[in-house]
Each structure stands twice: as C-alpha cells, then as structure tokens.
Amino acid sequence: MKFLTLPTARPLVVAVIAGSVLFVVVSLVLLTSIRSLYMPITSHGEEPIFEVSAGSSLSRVAMELASAGVIQRPQLFKLLALWRGVDEQIKVGEYRLESGISPAELLTKMVVGDTIQYRVTLVEGWTFRQALQAIWRSEKIAARLQSASDQELAALLEIDRRSPEGQLFPDTYFYSAGTTDVEILRRAHSRLQQMLASAWESRLGALPYDNAYEALILASIIEKESALGTERGHISGVFIRRLESGMRLQSDPTVIYGLGENYSGDLTRADLAAATAYNTYRIEGLPPTPIALAGMESISASLNPLPSEYLYFVARGDGSHEFSSSLTEHNDAVNRYQRQHSTQ
Secondary structure (H helix, E strand, C coil), X not given: CCXXXXXXXXXXXXHHHHHHHHHHHHHHHHHHHHHHCCCCCCCXXXXXXXXXXXCCCHHHHHHHHHHCCCCCCHHHHHHHHXXXXXXXXXXXXXXXXXXXXCHHHHHHHHHXXXXXXXXXXXXXXXXXXXXXXXXXXXXXXXXXXXXXXXXXXXXXXXXXXXXXXXXXXXXXXXXXXXXXHHXXXXXXXXXXXXXXXXXXXXXXXXXXXXXXXXXXXXHHHHHHHCXXXXXXXXXXXXXXXXXXXXXXXXXHHXXXXXXXXXXXXXXXXXXXXXXXXXXXXXXXXXXXXXXXXCCHHHHXXXXXXXXXXXXXXXXXXXCCEEEECCHHHHHHHHHHXXXXXXXX
C-alpha cells in the first residue's frame, strides 16, 4: 500500500513567519511615513514663504513643496489631501511656514486660505482714479485694468451709469498675493452699496432726492467741503435747504472737479464762470455724478441734515467754517476771513 507524502510543517511555518515579518516591516514603514506628515518641518533661518499660484493642481503644489525642501514625500501629501477630501480646495496665495508647522498642518492652512495678508487703504475724498492708482501701487496686486476706460470700469462693476466716480467705499481692504484690482474694486463697490442702502433706509423724513445715488452725490460734496465731522450735518443742512428753495449749491469743490487738469491750484473768477457739468455756480441742482469717495459720516450727514436757518458758509482758514443765515451776514464773514487770510 502506498501512502501520500504530506509536506512538512517547517516550510509553512517559515512562510508564515516571513509574511508576518514583511507585514510588520511594511506597517512600520507606513506608520513612519504617516508620522512624518505630522512632524515639524525643518527650516533654517527666517520663516520661509511658499506661494500657491493661480491654477495650481494638488500634484503641482506637492511637487513644488518637495522641490523647496518643505516636504519629503509628495505622494503622501497628495494621499492625505485625497483622504481628507480636500484635494480641490487648496487656496491661492502666500503661506508663511511658521516654526514647528507640520505638512498636515500646512495642508489645513492651505485649505482654509490662511494666507499672508496685505492691505490697501482707500481714503475719503479721493477720486475713483486716485483710488485705482493706490490699488495699482499696492504690493502683490495683479493689475488687469490699466487700459480700461471709465465706461468699461462702470460696466465691470455692474453700475448702471457711464461713470464709476464715487462708487467705492473708503476703507482698508485686506488681500492675499495675486488678488486682482478687479477683486478689490468689486469688494469696495459692494461695501458702498451695503452702507448706502442701510443709511438710505434710516434717512430723515422727506429729502430732495429721487434716489440713494443723489444722496451719494451730495455726500461726496460734503466730504470735500469739510474734514470736521461736527460740521458735516450743518453743511448738509445748507445744501438741502438750497436744493429745496431752488438756490444753486455754489460749491467750490464741484467747480474744481469739473475743471480737471485745467485747475491751476487757485480758484479764479474765470473758473467760477466756466461752463462745465459740475459748476454748481452755473447749474441748477446736483452735478451729474459724485466728485469723490464719501465716507460714512458724509453719507449719514447727507441723509440726516441738521435743522437751522443757515444758507451760507465760508472757510475760516483753520479747517472750520462760519455759517450764516443771510447774504449780508455771509458777505461780512467772507470779507472778514479774506482780510484775515490776506494779512497772514
């Protein structure tokens, strides 16, 4: 009788042990690799900055991080992003690699968009073009509008008018590297719309405006007439009463705006007689557009004028104004402060 010969147990045991060792080794390698994603990035000297440029894919970001020596295993960085489900959520911008940050923390930073922030301040009283120049001079701004006309800029901001003048809210705006001038303008315009709409809803009774845009026009004139917040309500009151009674506004800043590059720095009689759409010594009512960026104080003043009998005001020369109810009082004030100015 023949018997089948069974394999001895030793090779089977060896195979099991070898498999176990291989599993342990692979597990240790995998664990070490995963742990490396949570270990601090080694850097020398100042905290380095890494920039994610527009249109960068996860693979490109991972490879650029590896090339910069920030991470050692770009494939693991990609796998972590895929596992977290954030592979398409990395934000454009510059990232500061703080001391002790790990690749996993860096990924989180990139997903939430914790970028280095820059700032640009748009100042009350600036024209639209002055604001645009300030944006272009700012760091890391991508200029797209340097050849755009006023009509094109108005269309870009979806303004239902031919001019974008006064259509930005003066404030400080923060942005990351690569932000375009278009984005800043849209944010500043949206901010203005919000502020103006809120002020319009809480306006004081019946006012000689057909819409909020007309209130913005007067707010821009108030902005240019006085830097003193305490006077703006009275200046608004003077202009409102003039509009209601059919008097001309006779505002010097509107004349200067209308003259543009022809303004020499000193307002002359010829300037006051110039035929422009902004010469409120000659035209009735408001000019066609704002003449500057109006801040919240001026917007609020245009919609909440202070009650009084004042119809005139003249600069004292120290930043404040003398208000008068009659032309006689006003002429006396003008003579007084003009004499004072001529003797200084």
